[in-house]
Structure formats: structure tokens, C-alpha cells
Amino acid sequence: MRPITNSFFMKRISLLVLATMFAVPASFAGGLLTNTNQSVHFLRNPARNASMEIDAAYTNPAGLTFLSDGFHFSLTNQSAFQTRTINSTFTGFAFAEGNNGSAAKQFKGEASVPIIPSFQLAYKRDKVVFSTSFGITGGGGKAIFNEGLASFESSISMLPIMLSQKGIETSAYSVDSYMEGRQYIFGWQLNGSYQLSEHFSVGVGLRLNVVNNKYVGHLRNISINPTHPALNPTGSMMKATDFFNGAYTAATSTANTMAGIESQGYGAATLGQLVNAGMMTQAQVDQLAQGLGVTSATAGAMDVSSVKQGYVTVAATNKAYEESVGDKNLDCTQTGWGVTPILSLNYHTGGLNLAARYEFVTSLNVQNKTKVDDTGLYTDGVNTPHDIPALLSLGAEYAITKHWKIAAGYHHYFDSDAEMANDKQQYIDGGINEFLFGTEYQLTEQLLLSFGGQITRSGVTDDYQTDMSFSLNSYSLGFGGAYNISPALRLNLAYFFTDYDDWTKTSTNYNGTGLPGTDVFARTNKVFGIGIDYKF
Numbered sequence: 198m199r200p201i202t203n204s205f206f207m208k209r210i211s212l213l214v215l216a217t218m219f220a221v222p223a224s225f226a227g228g229l230l231t232n233t234n235q236s237v238h239f240l241r242n243p244a245r246n247a248s249m250e251i252d253a254a255y256t257n258p259a260g261l262t263f264l265s266d267g268f269h270f271s272l273t274n275q276s277a278f279q280t281r282t283i284n285s286t287f288t289g290f291a292f293a294e295g296n297n298g299s300a301a302k303q304f305k306g307e308a309s310v311p312i313i314p315s316f317q318l319a320y321k322r323d324k325v326v327f328s329t330s331f332g333i334t335g336g337g338g339k340a341i342f343n344e345g346l347a348s349f350e351s352s353i354s355m356l357p358i359m360l361s362q363k364g365i366e367t368s369a370y371s372v373d374s375y376m377e378g379r380q381y382i383f384g385w386q387l388n389g390s391y392q393l394s395e396h397f398s399v400g401v402g403l404r405l406n407v408v409n410n411k412y413v414g415h416l417r418n419i420s421i422n423p424t425h426p427a428l429n430p431t432g433s434m435m436k437a438t439d440f441f442n443g444a445y446t447a448a449t450s451t452a453n454t455m456a457g458i459e460s461q462g463y464g465a466a467t468l469g470q471l472v473n474a475g476m477m478t479q480a481q482v483d484q485l486a487q488g489l490g491v492t493s494a495t496a497g498a499m500d501v502s503s504v505k506q507g508y509v510t511v512a513a514t515n516k517a518y519e520e521s522v523g524d525k526n527l528d529c530t531q532t533g534w535g536v537t538p539i540l541s542l543n544y545h546t547g548g549l550n551l552a553a554r555y556e557f558v559t560s561l562n563v564q565n566k567t568k569v570d571d572t573g574l575y576t577d578g579v580n581t582p583h584d585i586p587a588l589l590s591l592g593a594e595y596a597i598t599k600h601w602k603i604a605a606g607y608h609h610y611f612d613s614d615a616e617m618a619n620d621k622q623q624y625i626d627g628g629i630n631e632f633l634f635g636t637e638y639q640l641t642e643q644l645l646l647s648f649g650g651q652i653t654r655s656g657v658t659d660d661y662q663t664d665m666s667f668s669l670n671s672y673s674l675g676f677g678g679a680y681n682i683s684p685a686l687r688l689n690l691a692y693f694f695t696d697y698d699d700w701t702k703t704s705t706n707y708n709g710t711g712l713p714g715t716d717v718f719a720r721t722n723k724v725f726g727i728g729i730d731y732k733f
Contacts, residue, residue: 231588231610232382233631235315235332237273237728240691241677242649244635246592246606247552249545251730254317254328257552257592258388258400259543261319261326265732268320273689273728275313280721281306281340283664285347287707287714289354294371294420294434304347304664306376308340324392326400334406335382335585345374346664347716349416351708356421356437356522363490367423369434376414382585383407388539400541404556408563408583410531412575417524441519448512451488455505468504469497525571533583535561548596558615559585586615586628599639604649606633612656624661629668630654645679662702667718669697677726687730695722 236252239245245252249260251271283304290302315332344350350372357367388402421440424432428443458464463471468485471477479493486496489507496504537559544551561584567577592606608631613622635649655668662668677691697720707714 231585232332232334232336233608234275234693234724235273235330235334236271236317237275237677237689237691237726238271240275240675240693240724240726241679241689242604242635242637242647243651243673243675243693244592244594244604244606244633244649246554246590246608246633247543247550247594247604248592249543249550249594251317251319251732254319254330254388255332255386256590257541257543257554258326258328258390258402258539259398259541259554260545260550260552261321261328261388261390261400262324262392262398262543263545264319264321264326266321266323268318268733270319270731270733271317271728273315273726275315275724275726276311277308277313277722277724278310279308279340279723281308282719283347284717284719285351285664285714286716287347287351287354287710288712289351289358289710290347292354292357292368292370293350294369302347302350304342304344304350306340306342310339326388326390328388328390330384330386330388332384333381334384334404335408336380336410339377339379342376345372345376345414345416348664348708350374351710351714353416353419353522355710356419360421360423365423365425366432367421369422370437371418371420371434373415373417377412379409379411381409383409384537386539388541390541396544396546398543398545400539400543402539402541404537404539404559406535406537406559406561406585408531408533408561410563412527412529412531414527415525417526419522437522438519441515441522445512445515445519448488448508448515451485452505452508452512455501455508459501459505464502465500467498467500471501472497526569527572527575528568529570529575530566530568531563531581531583532566533561533563533580535559535585537585550594552590552592554588554590556588556590558587558611560616561585581618582616584615584617587611592633601639602637604633604635604637607631608633621661621666624658626656626658628656630656643681646676647678648674648676650674659702662700662716662718664716664718667700669700669718669720671695671697671720673722679730685732689726689728689730691726693724693726695720697721 235255238252245256248256249263251269253260286301288300290296291298291300296302313333317330319326319328353370353372356370360367384404384406386402386404388400390400392398419437420434421437422432422434423429423440428440429435468482472479482496483493486493538557541554562580563583565575565577565579567575589609594604596602610629612625612628615622632652637645637647639645651673653671655670657668673695675691675693680688682688700718703715705713
């Protein structure tokens with residue numbers, strides 16, 4: 198058969214999941230690896246940076262000094278639902294079975310996390326407060342891509358193009374592709390706060406971050422429909438492994454035949470000479486030429502040893518293709534931990550409260566615990582950088598009246614200074630910036646209503662964006678209320694949603710295929726929250 202020597206397919210077709218980190222669609226607000234919505238208070242009013250309530254155990258530890266003496270406790274559950282959609286346009290996708298000849302194909306991942314618990318606990322006595330909080334401070338649950346991702350299907354879609362270029366008419370491919378990613382960073386924080394004066398308080402804290410990621414995926418049953426007189430004369434769909442195995446077997450048989458002729462002392466004889474001697478027909482030379490991808494005249498001038506070696510190479514090439522299109526499976530868990538130092542300052546006078554918090558960069562690695570890895574990307578025991586970037590948080594609250602309060606805040610994530618796998622931080626221009634605003638109104642003695650929003654401006658560049666990890670500009674809105682069931686017990690309810698800007702990325706070398714292609718990245722996010730505050 199004609200040789201298949203396209204250099205692109207000399208590389209293994211593998212699950213390209215997570216050469217960096219497969220970023221599960223975050224079900225939270227915040228930076229690339231930081232979740233800031235650690236309580237239902239945030240969902241109904243995101244501008245909590247200068248909070249002086251119990252949720253300040255996370256947002257503003259220094260502000261806890263303005264609580265009443267005693268214990269204060271808050272428990273929240275959030276239910277988050279998110280989609281991540283990549284609309285891809287690539288020539289190869291026109292050959293996807295069932296895609297009706299369209300070069301456009303959609304890859305969609307869904308994340309549903311009905312239970313996301315968090316809590317804050319504080320004890321205040323005079324000027325001193327000890328507090329703790331727990332939540333999912335990074336990641337965002339589990340995302341499932343039932344049809345895989347464009348980054349590895351695009352490689353498979355090249356099969357019909359490559360085979361057709363070699364004279365083997367091929368017009369379709371199919372693949373069973375699946376990817377599931379789960380990414381959590383559990384954060385346990387301990388703080389100590391002290392009121393230095395009537396107006397000024399400080400807080401220090403440490404957060405233990407425990408990472409637990411899991412990735413499961415497969416590429417199976419890659420099939421194509423090559424029309425070949427010996428291997429697939431009807432041009433029906435067949436497993437790609439069977440096709441390339443047949444090509445390998447045929448080339449090996451031919452190489453053995455030529456080795457037999459060589460062993461009879463004709464290794465230096467050309468095929469043309471063998472035809473003249475009646476040992477071979479011209480039709481056989483033409484067939485050998487076709488298998489080597491050369492003209493009949495060129496083949497006729499080749500000696501037997503060269504023809505044999507040529508078919509040894511063709512056989513090895515097709516064996517490599519067979520292995521490339523074989524089933525690939527992945528099952529890997531990653532774990533690691535790191536500690537974040539935290540400093541907090543608070544200034545309060547009259548109806549005005551100002552706060553600042555700085556979280557230092559958290560250096561950590563995650564280690565692979567691999568059960569199955571046919572990709573070669575997740576060797577068991579290998580460590581990967583997974584730093585959590587430093588965070589600067591600024592906030593202000595102002596009581597306009599006894600019943601009405603407004604708030605504003607700012608976050609900056611120093612993503613460019615956090616080490617990521619494959620040095621991906623070099624594709625971030627400074628880091629993410631967030632601008633927050635909110636308001637609360639005490640409608641009655643029992644009922645508080647609140648509303649707020651967040652504007653996020655991603656600092657990533659075009660080179661950062663892939664279907665496995667992308668960040669989008671967005672705005673979020675949250676609203677809800679709190680109801681005093683008793684003087685000691687309060688119920689909180691909230692709804693929070695995020696609207697993302699699409700990001701279009703066009704490449705002249707789409708996923709390494711050498712052909713142009715375009716991805717349009719999009720997301721949706723909705724979160725419901727319920728919680729209680731209790732003091733005693």
C-alpha cells in the first residue's frame with residue numbers, strides 16, 4: 198500500500214489533558230486558583246472586604262474586633278452550576294461522523310456542585326479575637342466533557358486529510374472521547390486579631406491549603422473509512438488500528454519477500470534488471486513503487502536491498518500509526534499542600550470602616566498518584582508546580598443612615614508571580630483585577646435586604662487560553678437577604694450569577710496540526726446559597 202509518512206502523525210495521538218493543569222470550571226468567584234465566595238454573605242453582597250460581621254473570619258480578620266463579646270458562628274451551603282463551552286472551527290472537524298460536513302463543532306463541559314459547605318467561627322473577649330474558617334478556597338468541583346475536547350480531537354481529525362493526501366480516499370472519522378476533571382483546594386484558616394486603639398485593629402493568620410485533583414479520561418474506538426483495494430475495498434467505517442495493522446502486515450510481508458530475493462544473491466540487482474531477467478513483472482514493480490510512494494521509473498532503478506529497507510521503514514511507520522490511534526486511558530489523582538500567611542488591617546471611625554488584607558504567595562506542588570496513564574503526561578510520583586498567587590484585598594463600608602450601608606472593594610491577584618506547570622504564568626500580564634460594590638438596607642427589625650456586584654478583568658494573554666484552561670472577563674451580580682429568626686439566630690439566602698465575555702482565539706497552527714483554526718471560549722455560572730449566623 199502507499200506509505201503514510203506525514204510527520205505530524207509520527208507523534209502519538211494522546212489525551213492532551215493538562216500539560217499544565219486541567220482547569221475545572223470554577224464554581225466560585227475569584228482568581229485563577231482562589232475562591233473568594235466563602236459565605237452566603239458574599240453571594241448577596243460581594244463587597245465584603247471591610248466586613249465587621251462573622252464572615253470577616255475570611256474576608257477581614259482584623260474587623261472581627263468589633264463583634265460583641267462571646268462566640269459567633271456562621272454555616273453556609275452553596276449550590277453551584279456552571280457550563281464551559283468551546284465552539285471550535287477547524288477543517289478536520291468537517292470529517293467527523295455525524296457533523297454533517299461542518300467545520301464547526303461544539304465541546305461542552307458541565308459542572309454541578311449541589312453541596313459546597315463552609316463555616317466561620319470566632320471568639321471575642323475584650324480586645325482579642327480568635328477565629329477560624331473552612332471552605333473550598335480554590336478549584337470548583339467536577340466538570341465532565343462527554344465528547345472530550347478539541348485539543349485532542351483535532352489530531353484525530355487529521356487522519357482523513359493525511360490519508361487522502363496519500364491517495365487513500367478517506368472522508369470520515371469517529372471517536373469515543375471523554376474527559377472528567379475534579380479540582381479542589383480545601384482551606385482551613387486560623388486567625389488572631391487585636392484592637393490596638395479605638396479605631397485601629399490588626400489581624401494575622403495562616404491558612405492550610407490541601408489540594409485534591411482527579412482526572413479521568415479516554416480516547417477509544419478511533420474509526421475511519423479509507424477506501425483501499427486490499428484492506429477496505431468498500432470504504433466502510435473500520436477501526437483505525439485494524440487498518441494500520443493491515444498496512445503494517447502487508448509491508449512486513451513485502452519486506453520479507455525482498456529479503457528472500459536478497460538472500461539468493463540479488464541484493465545489488467535493480468528491479469529493472471529483475472524484470473529483464475524474467476524474475477519479476479513490470480506490474481509487480483509498479484505495485485512496489487506505489488507502496489514506496491515513488492514512480493515506477495524510480496523503483497526500477499532501485500536495488501533489491503534498498504527496496505527491502507524501504508518496506509521495513511513503511512512497516513515501522515504503520516506500526517507507529519497503529520499504536521498512535523489505539524485506545525488511551527487516564528486515571529490520575531494529584532495531592533499536595535501549602536500554607537498561606539495572612540495580614541489584616543482595619544480602621545473604623547463613625548460610620549466608616551476601611552480594611553486591607555494581604556495573602557502571601559503559597560508555594561506548593563502536587564504529586565501524581567497514577568493508576569493508568571497511556572498519555573505519558575502523568576508519570577506516577579512526579580511533582581507539578583501549583584502555587585496559589587498572592588492576593589491584595591482592599592475594602593470600605595459606609596453607613597449612610599442607621600438602616601442603609603454601602604460598600605466597595607478591590608482585589609488584585611499576583612498571578613504572574615505564582616509558579617505554574619510549564620511556566621504558564623509567563624502568559625499572564627500582571628494578574629486578575631476585581632472591582633466590587635454592594636449595598637444593604639435594614640427594611641425592618643427582622644429583615645435585611647442586600648445587593649451587589651463584581652467586575653473581573655482577566656490579566657491573561659491569548660497564549661494562555663486553551664480549551665483546558667481559560668480565563669474570561671466577566672461581571673457578577675448577587676442579591677438576597679437575612680432574616681432574624683431570634684436575637685441570636687439569623688437566616689441568610691442569596692442568588693449569585695456571572696456573565697462572561699466570550700474570548701475568540703485564532704491560530705495558524707491549530708493544536709500543532711499545521712492548519713488554521715479558531716476557538717471561541719464561553720462560560721455560564723449560577724450559585725444559590727443558604728446559611729445561618731448564630732451568636733452565643
